[in-house]
Amino acid sequence: SQELEQSPQSLIVQEGKNLTINCTSSKTLYGLYWYKQKYGEGLIFLMMLQKGGEEKSHEKITAKLDEKKQQSSLHITASQPSHAGIYLCGADKMWGAQKLVFGQGTRLTINP
Amino acid sequence: DGGITQSPKYLFRKEGQNVTLSCEQNLNHDAMYWYRQDPGQGLRLIYYSQIVNDFQKGDIAEGYSVSREKKESFPLTVTSAQKNPTAFYLCASSLRGDYGYTFGSGTRLTVV
Numbered sequence: 001s002q003e004l005e006q007s008p009q010s011l012i013v014q015e016g017k018n019l020t021i022n023c024t025s026s027k028t029l030y031g032l033y034w035y036k037q038k039y040g041e042g043l044i045f046l047m048m049l050q051k052g053g054e055e056k057s058h059e060k061i062t063a064k065l066d067e068k069k070q071q072s073s074l075h076i077t078a079s080q081p082s083h084a085g086i087y088l089c090g091a092d093k094m095w096g097a098q099k100l101v102f103g104q105g106t107r108l109t110i111n112p
Numbered sequence: 113d114g115g116i117t118q119s120p121k122y123l124f125r126k127e128g129q130n131v132t133l134s135c136e137q138n139l140n141h142d143a144m145y146w147y148r149q150d151p152g153q154g155l156r157l158i159y160y161s162q163i164v165n166d167f168q169k170g171d172i173a174e175g176y177s178v179s180r181e182k183k184e185s186f187p188l189t190v191t192s193a194q195k196n197p198t199a200f201y202l203c204a205s206s207l208r209g210d211y212g213y214t215f216g217s218g219t220r221l222t223v224v
Contacts (some may be wrong), residue, residue, distance in 0.1 A: 009152070033213070041214040042118075042202060088154060090213075099170070100213060102147075104154040 003027075004089055006103035013079055014111050021074045021106045023089035031092040032072045034063050038085050044062065044075075046087075051067075084110045114139045118203050118216035124224050125197065133188045133219045135203035141214070142207060144186035145202070148172060149200040149218075158201075161186055190221060198223050 004026045013019050016090045023032070031050050035043040047056045049065035049072060056063050078082055086107050090100040116137040125131045135144065143162045147155040157170030161180040175194025180186055186205075190197045203216040 004154075006154075035215075040200070040218070040220065042217040043204075043213075045212060047216070048212065090155070099145075099157065099160060100155075101157070102155040104152055 003101045004091055004103035006087075006089060006106050008106060009018050009104065010107045010109075012109045012111060015080060016078055019076050019079055019108070021087050023072045023074075023091075023103050025070050025091060027070070028068045029065070029091040032063075032065050032069075033090040034072070034074050035090065036090045037088060037105070043088065056089075077101075079110050080109050081112065084108055114207050116214050116216040118201075120219060121217070121223070123219055123221045125221060126224060128192045130189055130191050131221065133190070133201055133203075134219070135186045135188065135216060136184055137186075137205045137214070138184060139205055139207070139214060141205035142183070143205060144180065145204040145206075145213070146170075146176070146178065146186070147202045147204065149202060155202065157165060158188065165194045197221055215219050 007022045033048050034046040036046055037043050047063045052067040052069045054065045062075045065072045086105045088102050088105045090102045119134045145160040146158040148158055149155050156172050158176050158179040159167055159170055160170055161167035164180055164183050167178050167180050175191055177189045201219045204213045206213045
């Protein structure tokens with residue numbers, strides 16, 4: 001069974017619209033990472049969250065981790081074609097494990 | 113520039129053959145990882161190594177082998193025992209105590 005569940009699995013939005021991707025775990029997360037991947041390429045680090053209630057932003061992307069540290073969301077404001085790709089969340093299974101598990105990814109398409 | 117290099121980018125294997133994927137990093141990172149990515153399944157951990165001359169099995173180690181003779185290098189061998197090796201393979205590294213992961217650009221392996 002998937003340890004991290006991402007939703008939706010696929011998302012098509014009109015350019016300029018806002019969108020949200022979710023990442024959910026049944027267990028407490030010790031370090032939650034968001035990555036972006038272009039098809040056939042490696043993963044690009046976006047943000048890392050560790051504390052319950054933490055929120056980070058970079059340009060038009062905002063990531064949040066809930067107080068229980070079991071759910072994270074990635075929000076993109078005023079989407080652009082450059083935002084298209086696969087977004088993956090990853091998390092440490094236990095404190096200090098340094099062994100990330102990943103969600104199945106969300107494929108984002110931006111229509112002009 | 114520091115980074116992590118995977119080679120080759122594309123690899124074709126005949127059934128029954130062993131093939132080795134290269135992963136080299138000049139980031140002075142202690143830990144290195146191999147992940148496999150299949151469509152719709154996110155990334156799954158094959159093997160990881162936190163120090164030289166030591167490595168541990170991940171979630172799907174069967175049919176794979178690794179070595180860590182140098183800090184900079186963590187090659188992955190896909191053996192003939194791996195029944196479904198066609199996939200995208202990603203190598204990553206991290207500095208112990210720092211939970212950021214840097215990924216290579218990947219190797220796409222196809223069985224012909």
